[in-house]
Amino acid sequence: MITLDGVRKDYTSEVRIGPVDLAIPAGGITALIGPNGAGKSTLLTLIGRLLGLDAGTIEIAGYDVARTRSKDLAKVVSVLRQENHFITRLTVRQLVAFGRFPHSKGRLTAVDEEMISQAIDFFELADLEGRYLDELSGGQRQRAYVAMVLCQDTEFVLLDEPLNNLDMRHSVQMMKHLHRAAAELGRTIVIVLHDVNFASHYADYICAVKDGAVVEFGPCAQVMTAPVLTEVFDTPVQVIDGPNGPLAVYY
Amino acid sequence: MAELTTAVRATPTPPRTVRTSAALPGTRRARRYWLVLIGLALLAAAFGIALVVWDNPMPVGTAGFWRIVALRSKNVLVMLIVAFCQAMATVAFQTVTTNRIVTPSILGFESLYVAVQTGAIYLLGATGLTMLTGVPQFIGQIVLMVGLAVALYGWLLSGKHGNLHVLLLIGIIIGAGLGSVSTFLQRLLTPSEFDLLTARLFGSISSADADYLPIAVPLAAGAGLLLWRRARRLNVMALGRDVTTGLGLNHRRELVVVLVLVAVLMATSTALVGPMTFLGFLVATLAYQFADTHDHRHVLPVAVLTGFVVLSGAYFVMKNLFYAQGVVSIIIELVGGVTFLVVILRKGRL
Structure with missing residues (x-):
């Protein structure tokens, strides 16, 4: 499991991430969603120790990311940037x-x-x-x-928008592959996604991020509601029952 | 077996028999690599021997013949050191900066060398240059160059916002600043002093003193060996900071170690024969074309051999065709530049 405790990253006095407290459970896919500039990618790169923290601690399976040697962490967590x-x-x-x-x-x-x-x-x-x-x-x-x-x-896999530049078919294939990797190989996958409906269908947990803070975190059903999504994305979102689970409609 | 051979001929890319992640997948590419390497080694040996025995006025086998051979071997050894330093340093530098068009001279080694030479002749006159020759002075120049580089790295890469691109930018600015100071001082020199100085500022093999070799050889060999031992990590470093960190290497530490080794190699080469930047760039680019792999354990030997072939070939031509021995950088830039353009334009990529 991945625990973030009071994690903060300051860019300027106005632009900053955190403080974030979060516990991502082991197993399954956790999707990070949110508007542009919310800090999803920053959060992912902080967890993947590609970026240093300004405050707080991040632990992956008990290893403190800031203090564990990079070569030991590389056997626990892998990270792919956009x-x-x-x-x-x-x-x-x-x-x-x-x-x-x-x-x-x-x-x-x-x-x-x-x-x-x-x-x-x-x-x-x-x-x-x-x-x-x-x-x-x-x-x-x-x-x-x-x-x-x-x-x-590695037990933990962090992916920053792997669906970028992929068409419909390839996006679906990629998510199916990842779903299989989580289910069959027992990996814990944390993934930044832009499309809420992909998150809703393939992820086990969704973490909604806005203005550098976690707004909502929980199983898909908890986050896939009209009020939550409307607030997170600052745009009217309706959630309807689709053939394969809840579907966000925002256009 | 017969079907397999026809299948290989029928398809443009040979089918895999064994799945391997080797740097040179497939026997065809491996064979091509070894042919290139052996070809370069033979060419290097041929030029080396030709330089030593060609146009030797004494009859073969006499004491005088061997004395001339010994004298000329010094130049061959100098060329070997310079080719080794420039090739290793440039390949490693391009890898850690993830940029195939920069050379280590961007950190200001050569401008510093030019500034020291110009400053000496400006302040002390023609005697100044003679004061710059000698083993302690040679060591002094190396220490100065490495010192500048290490101070720059230490200052710019250790901070929180340590950034390689800022480092390179400041290197360029320092280089340009030293360059314009040198140009200004050169304007104030008398024509005869200027003439003396110009001779020093072309990369010249014969200007190297045999007394420098006992210092230059261990420095080059030591730094080269350390780089070679990091060859596999260099393969990872070429993928950039994020991937390197993700794969468990301490990127900043690796970067600083490699840059210090590059500084030692560049300083040794520059203090020995003067500016020779284009050689490194040419050799690194050609080596990637010749070796056709990303693996540094394959690229580095090709680069060193290519460097020696280019350098000794240029020296041979200069000495035996133009009777202007020593000044090799001119011909390297002319012929090497053309070769470089032809190779790049034919292949269409770096």
């Missing part, structure tokens, strides 16, 4: 193989290769594994990045 652009020219397989670095320090063993193959197959990238990343479509590349993070084989 923008990924590399100067090196890598094939899909070489990229995914980097996920094994915390375990093998770059000396890949037969076990590592097996894990890499599994991650690639899990995201149905086997036919593309010899291709270079610059030869892939946006959706395929996004899948390759997520495969790399999953290949790191």
Whole structure:
């Protein structure tokens, strides 16, 4: 489980995140939703220790993020940011193989290769594994990045808007893959999502963030209500019963 | 087996037999890499030997012949050190800055060298340059350059808002400032002093003193070995700060360690023969084209060998065709620049 205790990050006197107190349970998918600039991504990068805290503590499975050595944390939590652009020219397989670095320090063993193959197959990238990343479509590349993070084989996986640039079909596929990863591989996935309906359908918990603070956190049914969503997004939202659960209508 | 071979010919990309994440997937690419490496090694050996024995006025095997060989070997060794330093430093620097078009000279090593040389001749006249030669002075210049770089890193990378791009920007500004001071001082020199100085400011192999080698060799070898041992981490560093941290490396520490090693290599090379920036840039870019992999354990040897081939080739041409031995940076910039453009335009990417 991930616990945030009085977490604060100050940018200027007006712009700041927190203080945030939050306990994300282990297992399943937790979606962070909220308007632009609410601090979802910042919160995720704070948990993933890519950004330093100004106050408070974050613990992942009992490890204090600020005090545990980075190389030990890399076996507990993996994190993928929204923008990924590399100067090196890598094939899909070489990229995914980097996920094994915390375990093998770059000396890949037969076990590592097996894990890499599994991650690639899990995201149905086997036919593309010899291709270079610059030869892939946006959706395929996004899948390759997520495969790399999953290949790191950590209990906790943090993803910042993995549905960015994906069309309807690929978004659904990506969420199904992640759902499977949580269910079959027992991972705890924390994910920043823009589309409330994706969150509602695939996530187990939703955390609504606004102006750097957590407004609502709980199971989907608790957050997927018209009053909560209207307040969070500052725009009229209706919630209707869809064929596959509650559906937010906001246009 | 027969079907497999035809299948390989029929499809543009050979089908995988074993799934591997090796730096050079497939036997074809691995074979190509080793052919390139062996080719470069043979070329390097050929130039090295040619430089030592070509146009040797003494009959082969006499004492005089060997004396000339020994004298010329010094230059070959200097070239080896310079190629090694520039190639290792530039490849590593481009990796940690995740930028393929910068060179370590952006941190102001060469401007500092130029400023020291110009300042010496301005303040002390032509004798100033002779005062800058000698082992203690050589060590002094290295210490000065490494000191400047480390002070810059320590100051700019340790703070809360420590930022690599700010570091590079300040490096450029310091370099430009030192450069304009040097230009100004050069305007005030007499023509004969200016002539002496200009000779020093071209990268020149023959200006290196044999006495410097016992210091330069261990420095270059030591820093190079430490970089080589970090080659696998450099592969990760090339993916940027966030991925590096996510994969469990302390990005800032790695960055500072690599930058200090780069500073040692660059300072050694610059204090030995003068500015030679373009060589590093050329060699690093060509090495990525030749090696065709992201793996530093494969790229670095190719870069060093390419560096030596370019440097010794340029020296050979200068010495035996233009009779202007020593001043190699001119021909490297001319021929190397053209080669570089051809390779880049043909492949269309860095």
